[in-house]
Amino acid sequence: MRALVLDERLQFRPDYPDPRPSPGEALIRVRVAGICRTDLELARGYMGFRGIPGHEFVGEVLRARDASLVGSRVVGEINCPCGACRLCRVGLGRHCPDRTVLGIQARPGAFADLVLLPEANLLVIPEDLPDEEAVFAEPLAAALEILEQVHVGPDARVAVLGDGKLGLLAAQVVARTGARTVLFGRHPEKMAVVRGAGIRTVLAGTDPELGPRPFDVVVEATGSWAGLEDARNLLRPRGVLVLKSTLAASANLNLSWLVVDEITLVGSRCGPFQPAVRLLESGAVRTRELIGGLYPFERWETAFREAAAPGAMKVLLDLRGGC
Ligand SMILES: [Zn+2]
Ligand SMILES: [Zn+2]
Numbered sequence: 001m002r003a004l005v006l007d008e009r010l011q012f013r014p015d016y017p018d019p020r021p022s023p024g025e026a027l028i029r030v031r032v033a034g035i036c037r038t039d040l041e042l043a044r045g046y047m048g049f050r051g052i053p054g055h056e057f058v059g060e061v062l063r064a065r066d067a068s069l070v071g072s073r074v075v076g077e078i079n080c081p082c083g084a085c086r087l088c089r090v091g092l093g094r095h096c097p098d099r100t101v102l103g104i105q106a107r108p109g110a111f112a113d114l115v116l117l118p119e120a121n122l123l124v125i126p127e128d129l130p131d132e133e134a135v136f137a138e139p140l141a142a143a144l145e146i147l148e149q150v151h152v153g154p155d156a157r158v159a160v161l162g163d164g165k166l167g168l169l170a171a172q173v174v175a176r177t178g179a180r181t182v183l184f185g186r187h188p189e190k191m192a193v194v195r196g197a198g199i200r201t202v203l204a205g206t207d208p209e210l211g212p213r214p215f216d217v218v219v220e221a222t223g224s225w226a227g228l229e230d231a232r233n234l235l236r237p238r239g240v241l242v243l244k245s246t247l248a249a250s251a252n253l254n255l256s257w258l259v260v261d262e263i264t265l266v267g268s269r270c271g272p273f274q275p276a277v278r279l280l281e282s283g284a285v286r287t288r289e290l291i292g293g294l295y296p297f298e299r300w301e302t303a304f305r306e307a308a309a310p311g312a313m314k315v316l317l318d319l320r321g322g323c
Contacts, residue, residue: 002319003052003112004300010043010053012300018114025116026064028074032131032294033057033110033317035307036139036165037223038246042104043304054111055103058134064119075137077121077273078102094270111300113319123273126281132294135316136169136287137276142244143169144279145271146219147177150240154178159215159234162222163190163201165290165314166244170219172285175199182208182215184230187311193289204230213237220245228253237261242268290314 003016021027034056042049055078061069080100081093088096102117103109125134143166152158156179160171163185175181175198182200185191191201202208218235220227221244231241241263258265279285292313295303300317307315 001113002297006043006050006053016112019108019116021063021116024118026069026119026122027062028059028115028117029062030057030059030110030113030115030319032135033319034135035303035315038104040308049104052108052112053103054109056135056138057110058131059115066119069119069122072124074122074124075134075273075277076117078138079270080107080118080121123277125277129281132291132316133280133287136280137273139165140169140279140285141271141273141276142166143173144275145268146170146242147173148271149266149268150217150242152177152179152217156216157214158217159184160219160221161227161230163187164221164223167221168194168290170221171199172197193286215239232257235263240264240266242266244268291316294318
């Protein structure tokens, strides 16, 4: 099969060995895969991952024990827990210490014609949901995780910092609760995608005239430490700060304001797939406009270059018609 393999650097291999499913795993032919910031960081060697990256995908099940899955188009929960430990038993499988994670941790990912995932991780997607929208299930699930962790009522004032893919998805998800939602970003053309959906947008650095520290909840999705400083000026005392950026570099952080203002700090990562797929199906979340490009698999280098460009939208790899 064709595969992108990360060794010292990322390389295209036209003849990589096909994977062989273990019991309980399905064999999936990848149709479309999304490049995310994590993939770019993996490619830079930040997380010590070797092998095939890629965790945002839509595919078709070729082989599975559950016959009803075969031939279906699916998306997949990327965390593969042991199922037996204390955390798994209380429903925290996404935090299982022995988990593997698709294309991120000890499990080959989806930048390949074929990929394996436990059948229990798969979610069949509706026929009328195009690949190019379904591939957003994983990042949208991550956005939905915010609402799993923090109660956001219709009276809440919520700021989302960052107009990257995750910020744009998070703002849309939050606004659906009825909360007054303000998206702070640097790219007017990107923020225009969500403006109107009950979301006010503010160009970073301008004064929105909202009064001092007006927000009950701030979602930090800028991918930079500067976002934390901005949050400080926006979040009210006893407010909730949701951190979505996984920042690889360490910084000299003064966190005393969290103590002084009694801020609740919530780290937030992967989320539930089922509601993400339902949301995509309903058309209530805009994803089409978030796509910056769709490239045939062989043009992966161009795709990665575009994905790494400042302000890039979601870049997708098209693996249909290969293999
Ligand atoms: Zn991702
Ligand atoms: Zn476990």
